[in-house]
Amino acid sequence: MRFLFKTSYAPDLGLFRDSVQRNWYVALLAGLLVLPRLVPEYLVDISLVFIYGLCGLSVMVLAGYTGLISLGHAAFLGIGAYAHVYFVHDLGLPWVVAMALAAATSAAAGVLVGLPALRMTGVYLAIATLAFALIIQEVFTRWDRVTGGLKGRPVDKAVIFGVPFASDLAFYLLCLGFLIGGLWLTANLLRSPTGRAWVAIRDSEIAAQSMGVNLGAYKTLAFAYSAGLMGVAGALFAHKIGFLAPDIFSVLFSIQFLLMVVVGGLGSLHGAVFGAVFVAMLPVLISQARDAVPAWVGGVAAVLGKDASEAVFLATGRFVKQPGLEPGLFGLILVLFILFEPLGIFGRWMKIKLYFSMFPLYKRATFRRQKTYMRSERLR
Amino acid sequence: MPSARGSTGNGPGSEERGLDTVLQLVLNGLAVGCIYGLVALGFVLIYKATELVNFAQGDLLMLGAFTCYMFVVWYGVGYWLAFVLAVAAVAAFGAVLDATVLRRVIGQPQFALVMLTIGLAAMFRSFASITWGSEIYTLPTPFSAKATRIGGVAVSHEYVSIIVGTVLLCGALYTFFTFTRVGVAMQAASQNQLAAYYMGIPVKRMFSLVWAISAGVAAIAGVLLAPVSLIDINLGFIGLKAFSAAVLGGFGSIPGALVGGVTIGLIELFSGVYLPQGFKDVAAYVVLLIVLAVRPQGMFGTVGRKKV
Numbered sequence: 001m002r003f004l005f006k007t008s009y010a011p012d013l014g015l016f017r018d019s020v021q022r023n024w025y026v027a028l029l030a031g032l033l034v035l036p037r038l039v040p041e042y043l044v045d046i047s048l049v050f051i052y053g054l055c056g057l058s059v060m061v062l063a064g065y066t067g068l069i070s071l072g073h074a075a076f077l078g079i080g081a082y083a084h085v086y087f088v089h090d091l092g093l094p095w096v097v098a099m100a101l102a103a104a105t106s107a108a109a110g111v112l113v114g115l116p117a118l119r120m121t122g123v124y125l126a127i128a129t130l131a132f133a134l135i136i137q138e139v140f141t142r143w144d145r146v147t148g149g150l151k152g153r154p155v156d157k158a159v160i161f162g163v164p165f166a167s168d169l170a171f172y173l174l175c176l177g178f179l180i181g182g183l184w185l186t187a188n189l190l191r192s193p194t195g196r197a198w199v200a201i202r203d204s205e206i207a208a209q210s211m212g213v214n215l216g217a218y219k220t221l222a223f224a225y226s227a228g229l230m231g232v233a234g235a236l237f238a239h240k241i242g243f244l245a246p247d248i249f250s251v252l253f254s255i256q257f258l259l260m261v262v263v264g265g266l267g268s269l270h271g272a273v274f275g276a277v278f279v280a281m282l283p284v285l286i287s288q289a290r291d292a293v294p295a296w297v298g299g300v301a302a303v304l305g306k307d308a309s310e311a312v313f314l315a316t317g318r319f320v321k322q323p324g325l326e327p328g329l330f331g332l333i334l335v336l337f338i339l340f341e342p343l344g345i346f347g348r349w350m351k352i353k354l355y356f357s358m359f360p361l362y363k364r365a366t367f368r369r370q371k372t373y374m375r376s377e378r379l380r
Numbered sequence: 381m382p383s384a385r386g387s388t389g390n391g392p393g394s395e396e397r398g399l400d401t402v403l404q405l406v407l408n409g410l411a412v413g414c415i416y417g418l419v420a421l422g423f424v425l426i427y428k429a430t431e432l433v434n435f436a437q438g439d440l441l442m443l444g445a446f447t448c449y450m451f452v453v454w455y456g457v458g459y460w461l462a463f464v465l466a467v468a469a470v471a472a473f474g475a476v477l478d479a480t481v482l483r484r485v486i487g488q489p490q491f492a493l494v495m496l497t498i499g500l501a502a503m504f505r506s507f508a509s510i511t512w513g514s515e516i517y518t519l520p521t522p523f524s525a526k527a528t529r530i531g532g533v534a535v536s537h538e539y540v541s542i543i544v545g546t547v548l549l550c551g552a553l554y555t556f557f558t559f560t561r562v563g564v565a566m567q568a569a570s571q572n573q574l575a576a577y578y579m580g581i582p583v584k585r586m587f588s589l590v591w592a593i594s595a596g597v598a599a600i601a602g603v604l605l606a607p608v609s610l611i612d613i614n615l616g617f618i619g620l621k622a623f624s625a626a627v628l629g630g631f632g633s634i635p636g637a638l639v640g641g642v643t644i645g646l647i648e649l650f651s652g653v654y655l656p657q658g659f660k661d662v663a664a665y666v667v668l669l670i671v672l673a674v675r676p677q678g679m680f681g682t683v684g685r686k687k688v
Contacts, residue, residue: 124627124676127433128669135669258498327502327506333499335481339481
C-alpha cells in the first residue's frame with residue numbers, strides 16, 4: 001500500500017493523485033491514439049463506445065452523484081440529435097454553434113421536465129421522465145417538418161470549420177476528444193462546491209438542506225448538466241448512425257443507459273466508461289455466444305450418447321436464436337449486479353485492489369452498506 | 381403538434397349523435413380506466429407495504445393474460461377455471477418473487493429497487509416472448525363479441541365484465557383489509573414495520589402476501605383486459621399509463637388509484653375523439669406531468685418526509 005505524504009495544498013488541487021496515476025492515464029491516452037493503427041476495422045464501433053461513454057457520464061452525474069433516477073435519457077439524446085441536425089442542415093449554422101445550441105436545447109428540456117418533478121422524491125422523477133420520454137417520442141414521430149417523422153432523416157458527416165470529418169479515423173478522434181473533454185469537465189465540476197453539493201444531496205437530502213444546500217436549485221442544475229451532456233452525445237450519435245428515426249430513442253435505450261451506470265459502478269467516473277465498454281461489447285458477446293453455446297451444451301450432453309447430444313444441440317440452438325432473448329439477458333445482468341455487486345465493475349476492481357494492498361487484513365465489512373428502512377422512520 | 385385534425389371518424393356529429401357518442405365514450409373509458417385502476421392498485425399495495433415502486437406490474441398483467449390464454453387455448457380448460465388458475469399461478473409467482481429476490485434489497489437505496497424491478501420486467505417480457513412467441517393472440521371468452529343496445533349506445537359485454545369485475549374485486553379487497561385478521565395485520569405491517577414486528581406479526585410473510593395479492597390483481601386485470609385488447613408481449617406497457625393513474629390519485633392511496641385510473645381512462649378516450657391525432661397515446665403522460673407540476677401529492681395523497 002502506498003501512502004501519500006503531502007506537504008502543501010497543491011497536490012490536493014491536482015487532477016491526479018500522484019505522478020504514477022498521471023503516467024498511467026498518459027499511457028492510456030497514447031494507447032488510444034495508437035489503437036486506430038492496430039485495429040482499423042473496429043474504429044466505428046470504438047467511436048460508439050466513446051459516445052456511450054459520454055451518455056454514461058451524463059447518467060452517472062445524475063444517478064451516481066446526485067441520486068436522481070431518470071428513465072428518459074434517450075429522449076434527451078434524441079433532442080440533442082434532432083436539434084443538431086436541424087440547426088446544421090435546415091438553418092445552416094456552423095457545426096460548433098449547432099452543437100452548443102443542441103446541448104442548450106436538451107438542457108432546457110431537462111429543466112422543463114425536471115422542475116416540477118424535482119420537488120418530489122426520487123421515484124416521481126423516474127416516472128415523470130418516463131412519461132416525458134414517451135411524449136417526446138410521439139413528438140419525434142409527428143413533427144414531420146423538423147424530424148422527418150416515421151420516414152426518418154439522413155444525417156451528413158460532420159464538417160467543422162470547413163474541415164470534413166468524413167473518415168472513420170477523424171470521427172474516432174472527434175469522439176475521443178469530446179469524451180476526454182466531458183470527463184475533464186465533469187471531474188472538475190465534481191471537485192467543486194457544486195459537485196460536493198450533489199454528493200451531499202445523494203447521501204442525505206435533509207442533511208444537505210440543513211447544511212445550506214438549496215435542494216431545488218442543485219437538483220435542477222444536475223439535471224440540466226446531465227441533459228446538456230446527453231445533447232452533446234446526441235449530436236455525435238446522429239453523425240455516427242447517419243440516419244435518425246423516432247423508434248431509436250425508445251424507453252429500452254434509456255434503460256440501457258441505466259444498465260451502463262449500474263454495471264460500471266455507481267458513483268465513479270471510471271464506472272461510466274467501464275459501463276459504456278460493457279454495453280457496447282454485449283451485443284458482440286451475445287452474437288458470439290449464439291454460435292458457441294449450443295456446441296458447448298451439446299458437448300456436455302454427449303456424455304448421454306450421440307442422439308441426446310444432437311437433440312440438445314438443436315434445442316439450445318433454437319433457444320439462443322430467439323429474438324426476445326437479448327432484452328431478457330440485459331434484465332438478468334441488471335438484476336444480478338443489483339443483488340450481488342451493487343458497486344458494479346469499478347467496485348469489484350476497488351475490492352480486488354484493496355484486497356491485495358491490505359493483504360492479509362482485508363475485511364468484507366469495509367464495503368457493507370447501511371440499510372435504511374424508510375417506512376418506519378418516516379414522519380407523517 | 382401536427383395539424384392533421386379530426387380524421388378520427390366518430391367525431392361529434394349532430395346533437396343527438398353527439399350525446400350517444402359521449403355515453404359510449406364514458407362507458408368505454410370507464411372500462412379502460414378500471415384496468416388502469418387495477419394495475420395502479422397493485423402499485424399502491426406494494427408501495428404502501430414495502431416502499432418499492434414495482435415497474436414490473438404491467439408485465440405481471442401480461443403474464444396473467446398469457447397464462448390464461450395458455451390454459452384456455454393450449455390445454456382446453458374452461459374459461460372460468462382458466463381464470464382462477466392463471467390468477468393463482470401469477471399470485472404464487474409474485475409471492476415467490478418476493479421471498480427469493482425482492483426481500484434481499486429492501487432497505488437499499490431507491491435507485492437499486494427501481495433498477496431491480498425494471499430488470500425483472502425485461503426478463504418477464506423476454507420469458508413471454510420465448511414461451512408464447514411474439515405473435516398476437518385473442519382470448520375467446522363467454523363475453524366475446526356480444527353487445528346489448530341500450531338506446532343508441534352499444535353496451536359491449538366485455539366492457540361490462542371489466543367494470544363488474546373491478547367492482548367485485550374492490551369490494552373483496554376492502555372486506556379483506558378491513559374485517560379479516562390478516563388484512564388488519566397487513567395494514568399494521570405497512571404502517572410501521574418495526575412496531576408490527578414487536579406485536580408479533582410475521583412481517584416477512586405479510587409482505588409476500590402483499591406481493592401475491594398485488595400480482596393476483598394484476599393477473600385479474602390482464603385476464604379482464606384480454607378480450608378487449610389483444611394479447612401480445614407489449615401488453616405490459618399499460619403499466620406505464622397506470623403510473624399516471626397512481627400519481628393522479630396520490631401514490632399510496634388505494635381509492636385514489638381507482639379514481640385516478642378511471643379519470644385517466646376517460647381522459648384518454650375523450651382526447652382520442654376530440655383532440656388531434658396522436659394525443660390519445662400521450663394524454664395519460666401529459667396528465668401525469670401536469671399533476672406533478674400542479675399538485676404533486678395527487679388527489680388523495682399525503683406527503684411524508686423522512687425522520688433524521
